[in-house]
Amino acid sequence: MNLPISSPPPEPYRYTYHVGFGDCDPAGIAYTGALVNAALRAIDRFLSDITDGRGWYAMSVQLGIGMPFVHLDVDFAIPVRGDADLEFTVTVTQLGQTSLGFQVMGWQRSENCFRLNSVNVFISRMEGKQPLPAWLRTALEPHLSK
Amino acid sequence: MNLPISSPPPEPYRYTYHVGFGDCDPAGIAYTGALVNAALRAIDRFLSDITDGRGWYAMSVQLGIGMPFVHLDVDFAIPVRGDADLEFTVTVTQLGQTSLGFQVMGWQRSENCFRLNSVNVFISRMEGKQPLPAWLRTALEPHLSK
Amino acid sequence: MNLPISSPPPEPYRYTYHVGFGDCDPAGIAYTGALVNAALRAIDRFLSDITDGRGWYAMSVQLGIGMPFVHLDVDFAIPVRGDADLEFTVTVTQLGQTSLGFQVMGWQRSENCFRLNSVNVFISRMEGKQPLPAWLRTALEPHLSK
Amino acid sequence: MNLPISSPPPEPYRYTYHVGFGDCDPAGIAYTGALVNAALRAIDRFLSDITDGRGWYAMSVQLGIGMPFVHLDVDFAIPVRGDADLEFTVTVTQLGQTSLGFQVMGWQRSENCFRLNSVNVFISRMEGKQPLPAWLRTALEPHLSK
Numbered sequence: 001m002n003l004p005i006s007s008p009p010p011e012p013y014r015y016t017y018h019v020g021f022g023d024c025d026p027a028g029i030a031y032t033g034a035l036v037n038a039a040l041r042a043i044d045r046f047l048s049d050i051t052d053g054r055g056w057y058a059m060s061v062q063l064g065i066g067m068p069f070v071h072l073d074v075d076f077a078i079p080v081r082g083d084a085d086l087e088f089t090v091t092v093t094q095l096g097q098t099s100l101g102f103q104v105m106g107w108q109r110s111e112n113c114f115r116l117n118s119v120n121v122f123i124s125r126m127e128g129k130q131p132l133p134a135w136l137r138t139a140l141e142p143h144l145s146k
Numbered sequence: 147m148n149l150p151i152s153s154p155p156p157e158p159y160r161y162t163y164h165v166g167f168g169d170c171d172p173a174g175i176a177y178t179g180a181l182v183n184a185a186l187r188a189i190d191r192f193l194s195d196i197t198d199g200r201g202w203y204a205m206s207v208q209l210g211i212g213m214p215f216v217h218l219d220v221d222f223a224i225p226v227r228g229d230a231d232l233e234f235t236v237t238v239t240q241l242g243q244t245s246l247g248f249q250v251m252g253w254q255r256s257e258n259c260f261r262l263n264s265v266n267v268f269i270s271r272m273e274g275k276q277p278l279p280a281w282l283r284t285a286l287e288p289h290l291s292k
Numbered sequence: 293m294n295l296p297i298s299s300p301p302p303e304p305y306r307y308t309y310h311v312g313f314g315d316c317d318p319a320g321i322a323y324t325g326a327l328v329n330a331a332l333r334a335i336d337r338f339l340s341d342i343t344d345g346r347g348w349y350a351m352s353v354q355l356g357i358g359m360p361f362v363h364l365d366v367d368f369a370i371p372v373r374g375d376a377d378l379e380f381t382v383t384v385t386q387l388g389q390t391s392l393g394f395q396v397m398g399w400q401r402s403e404n405c406f407r408l409n410s411v412n413v414f415i416s417r418m419e420g421k422q423p424l425p426a427w428l429r430t431a432l433e434p435h436l437s438k
Numbered sequence: 439m440n441l442p443i444s445s446p447p448p449e450p451y452r453y454t455y456h457v458g459f460g461d462c463d464p465a466g467i468a469y470t471g472a473l474v475n476a477a478l479r480a481i482d483r484f485l486s487d488i489t490d491g492r493g494w495y496a497m498s499v500q501l502g503i504g505m506p507f508v509h510l511d512v513d514f515a516i517p518v519r520g521d522a523d524l525e526f527t528v529t530v531t532q533l534g535q536t537s538l539g540f541q542v543m544g545w546q547r548s549e550n551c552f553r554l555n556s557v558n559v560f561i562s563r564m565e566g567k568q569p570l571p572a573w574l575r576t577a578l579e580p581h582l583s584k
Contacts, residue, residue: 319498
C-alpha cells in the first residue's frame with residue numbers, strides 16, 4: 001500500500017479521538033473495528049459541526065433523513081497506539097445529486113496511520129433516495145477536496 | 147452498486163450473528179460500525195474454527211503472531227434489521243506468501259445485505275512480515291474461492 | 293466478594309455468547325465494558341425469545357414502549373477468557389407494577405465469572421412510566437426466581 | 439432513585455465525552471452499554487492523566503500490572519441525549535492496601551444523568567493481588583473524596 005501524503009494538510013476539518021484501553025486488543029494496538037468506529041465518529045462530528053447540529057443524530061431523530069453508507073474502504077498503514085491521541089482530518093471527496101463521499105485520515109504524531117473513503121447516499125425516510133437539501137450542500141461545499 | 151449473487155452459496159463457512167438492540171442506531175437499523183465489527187467477528191470465528199482454536203486470540207496471546215488488516219472495503223446493499231439473524235459466509239479470496247484476503251458476506255432472509263473484502267498480512271511480533279506457517283495455509287486452502 | 297453458586301442451575305434461560313478477539317483488551321482477557329455489553333445482549337435475547345419477538349427492538353421501533361435501566365450492578369469473580377464461549381443464564385428477580393429486575397450470570401466451564409443485576413422501569417414513549425402490559429408480565433412470570 | 443447532587447462540584451477531575459450517533463439506540467438516546475463504556479473511558483483518561491501516562495494501557499502493556507474491576511454499580515437518573523457532550527467527573531472513593539474505588543458521574547447541561555461506582559483490585563500479572571505502588575497512591579490521594 002502506498003499512502004503518499006506524509007503530513008496532514010493544514011486546512012481540513014480536524015477531530016481528535018483519544019484511543020482508550022478498551023479500543024485496544026490483545027496485540028496491544030487499536031482493534032481494527034475500533035478504528036473504523038472512530039473514523040465514523042469523525043464523520044459524525046464533522047457533519048454536526050458544519051451544520052449547526054444537523055448531523056446524523058438530528059437527521060435521524062428530528063428530520064427523518066439520513067445518509068446511509070453504500071461503500072467504505074480503508075487502507076491501514078501503521079498500527080495505532082493506545083492511550084494516545086488519534087488526529088482525524090475529514091474532507092468531502094464527492095458531492096453529487098443524491099450521493100456524497102468522505103475521506104477520513106487518521107494520524108498519530110504526524111504519521112498517517114489509516115485512510116477511510118466512503119460513498120453515502122442521501123435519503124428521506126419516507127421517499128428514499130433524494131437530492132441533498134441546499135443547507136447540507138452549502139455546508140459541505142467548502143470541504144470538498146479539489 | 148451491483149451485488150450480483152442473489153443467494154448464499156451452499157459450501158462456504160457460515161457464522162450466524164444476532165443483531166442486537168445495542169447494534170442498532172436511531173434510524174432503527176444496524177449501525178454501519180456494528181456491521182463492520184460483526185463481519186470482523188465472522189472472520190475471527192472462521193479462523194478459530196478451521197485451526198482448532200489458533201485464531202486471532204491464540205495467535206496474539208499464545209503464539210506471538212497475527213494478521214493485521216492492510217485493507218478492507220465494504221459494499222452495503224440492503225439495510226440490516228435489528229433483533230434478527232445476520233448470516234455470514236466467509237471465504238478466502240487470496241493466499242499469498244505473506245498476505246491473504248477474506249470475503250465476508252452478510253445475509254438476511256437469503257438476501258445479501260453487504261459484502262466485506264479484506265487484505266491482511268501475516269506477521270510475527272518479533273520479526274515482522276512472515277510467510278504463513280504451513281498449519282495455517284493448510285487450514286485456509288480448502289476455503290479459497292476459485 | 294462472595295459468589296456462592298458454583299454451577300449454573302439447570303432451569304433458567306440460557307444464552308451463549310462467544311467472546312471474540314475484539315472483546316479482549318491488552319491484558320488478554322475480556323474488557324469490562326465488553327462483558328457488560330454481552331450481559332445486556334443476554335437480556336435482549338431473553339426478552340425477544342420469551343415474547344415471540346417483542347423484545348427491546350420491537351418495543352422501541354414498533355410498539356413505542358421500553359424498559360430503561362435505572363440501576364445495574366455487577367460483581368466480577370473470575371476473568372473471562374477470549375475465543376471461548378461465555379454461557380449466560382437469565383432470570384427475572386422482581387416483577388412490580390411498573391418496574392422489573394433481571395439477573396444475568398456469566399459462566400465459563402461451569403464457573404461463575406460474573407453476575408449482573410438490574411432494575412428497569414417500564415415506560416411508554418408517550419405517557420412515561422406505565423404498568424407492564426399483560427403479555428409481558430405473562431411472559432416474564434415463569435422466569436421469576438423464587 | 440435519588441441523586442441529590444444537582445450540579446457538578448467544581449473540583450473533581452473532568453472529562454468530556456461526546457455522545458455519537460453510534461452510541462444511540464433505536465429509542466434515540468444513548469444505549470446503556472455505551473454509557474457504561476463511556477464511564478470506563480473516563481476512568482481510563484483520569485488514571486492516565488494523573489499518572490503521566492501510566493494508566494490502564496501502560497499498566498497492561500509496559501508494566502505488567504492492572505486494576506481489574508471486582509464490582510461496579512450504576513444508577514441512571516435521566517436519559518442521555520445524542521450528539522451532545524456528556525461531562526464526566528471522576529473521584530476516588532476508597533484507597534485501601536490492595537483495592538480502590540472510583541465514582542464517575544455523567545452530566546448533561548448541569549444535570550446528573552447517571553453515576554457509576556466501582557471497586558477495583560490492584561494486581562501484578564505475575565504475583566496477583568498487590569499493594570498499590572507508591573507512585574499510584576500518591577497520584578490518587580488528591581482525588582480521594584472526603
